[in-house]
Amino acid sequence: MSMLRRATTWEISASEESGTETEEVGGGENKCNRTERISTSTSSSSSTLLPPPPPPRPGAAADPSPAKKRRSKEEIEADRRGAEERREGRERRRTARAQEKEERREEQLRRREAAEHLKTLRPENCIKTLTVCIDPALLQQHGSDLLLGSLAACHWRFSIESQQLPHSISWTRDLAQEKDGAAFLEEEQVLLVLTMVDFMDLVFAVSKMLHGDRQELEAEAGSVLCPLYECLNRDAMKVVTLLVTDSEYRTNTHGDETLQSNLGMNNLDIEEVLVYLQLYKNVSLVFVADWQDVTDHVRSVTKALSKRPLRLLAEREELPFCVDGSWASGVRVERDGSGLIQVWGKQMEQLNRVSPAVASRVAAAYPSPQLLLQAYASLDSEDERKRLLAGLLVKSEGKERRVGPEISARIYRCFTAQNPELVLD
Incomplete structure (x- = not known):
């Protein structure tokens, strides 16, 4: 062993000496190359002279690897439920798409049949x-x-x-x-x-x-x-x-x-x-x-x-000029009855010299024709009935005025007269 060490030491020393001389003559680049060759020769010599490592014993255990974390039953069940929910969601979306497609097909079929039926009704x-x-x-x-x-x-x-x-x-x-x-x-x-x-x-x-x-x-x-x-x-x-x-x-x-x-x-x-x-x-x-x-x-x-x-x-169809929404100063009446009070006001506006402000004021005081007729019936004399609406205050363009006896009497005659040929004015 001592001889081997001395030989190695000698070789390294000789290399260092030669490397020193070369460095002085040739520069730093040759020095690096020689140093690499020295290291390679040293490692090759060492691998050649050193004995190989002993083989692993049969009974020895392998290197321990990082152990996987075991999932609990709750996590497994949650993952299973999530997978089922995703699968059910896909099925629902697939069913909804199929149903929507079927509805579109049926709607097209109905339209086609309606068009064919309408075609047969032509003179x-x-x-x-x-x-x-x-x-x-x-x-x-x-x-x-x-x-x-x-x-x-x-x-x-x-x-x-x-x-x-x-x-x-x-x-x-x-x-x-x-x-x-x-x-x-x-x-x-x-x-x-x-x-x-x-x-x-x-x-x-x-x-x-x-x-x-x-x-x-x-x-x-x-x-x-x-x-x-x-x-x-x-x-x-x-x-x-x-x-x-x-x-x-x-x-x-x-x-x-x-x-x-x-x-x-x-x-x-x-x-x-x-x-x-x-x-x-x-x-x-x-x-x-x-x-x-x-x-x-x-x-x-x-x-x-x-x-x-x-x-x-x-x-049987709706009139072509009765479109949804407002048309020709008309009012749309919904299924819940909303809009009837506006219709009541529009009905009074048809009378001569009854402005929208007067009609709105009368409709606010008596929201339906039946309530107005009941108010007329509760009075004793004809003169009181004619003057029932005369005292109602009407606000128009920032001014206040009353309905007046003339308009009140005209509205009374319109809703209580039995003669269809009666002139209101």
Whole structure:
């Protein structure tokens, strides 16, 4: 060992000496390089000469590593609940998105169906669902072929079948397809085409019925009145129009004179019959010249029936000018009743020379028309009722004034008068 140490010491010493000489000659850079080589050779010599470290014993334990912190049951349970809540949240969001998507799809479907339904209600499409039903007895009259030719030229549907009311023309409307087949709806409009002779028999029978035993005369009446009464009794909503075909009786004056001469009845009796048919049986009368006029009347009624569904739909909807919010100095009334007092004030403003300030003051004193009427009823004399609102103070533009007896009396007459033609001023 001593020899090894001396050799090492000698080598280092020699290196230091040589390094010192080189430093003096060559400078600091060569000195660093040599020093590194000396250190490397020294470490290599030491590793070569030193014995290797002994191997670890089999029973020896490895180096201790940092131990992991064990979680408690509460922490594990909290983590599990958090994971479940996050999973449930994702499921709820997924369900909400699916529900929202389904609602949007249903809303689009409803809008599409509403648009299709509205499209079918247009007159040009609705007229395709109408069928003109003609009684076969009418085809025996001269000129009835004009009606069939006109319907065929317009590409309108018509059918020739026996009607409940003979010599009549009615209409049916096809509805949506059902499981049992196509359903149809009978329209209320009915045209009863009569000759002048049949019409005179009808007028004579109705006149005798009005001045005699109604039940007996109904049973003995001719072939026109009995079916007409049976049809009206079967369906009170039917609207029957009598078309009297004779060019000689187109005007009411000429017709009345001819009826008077043929029936021996004066104008008052004839008017009584016509008024009775119109008011009590909802039957109107139209004199036409020939079957061309009958055809024109049928076409007019058919076009009017084709426009009816769209008009009924427009009547059920809100008025187009009644928009939400204020419009034309109007007031919107909510479901809870808020806004009614403003409507009460606007109602009084409609009276002549009743300003908004006066109307607001009266509405503040009597918040409803019923309270004002009760106040009128509690007073004994008419003069007291007229002067009930005269003493109310009204503030307008920084000034105070009273309602006055004139406006008070006008408001009183407006809400208590029974005469609709009464002039308030």
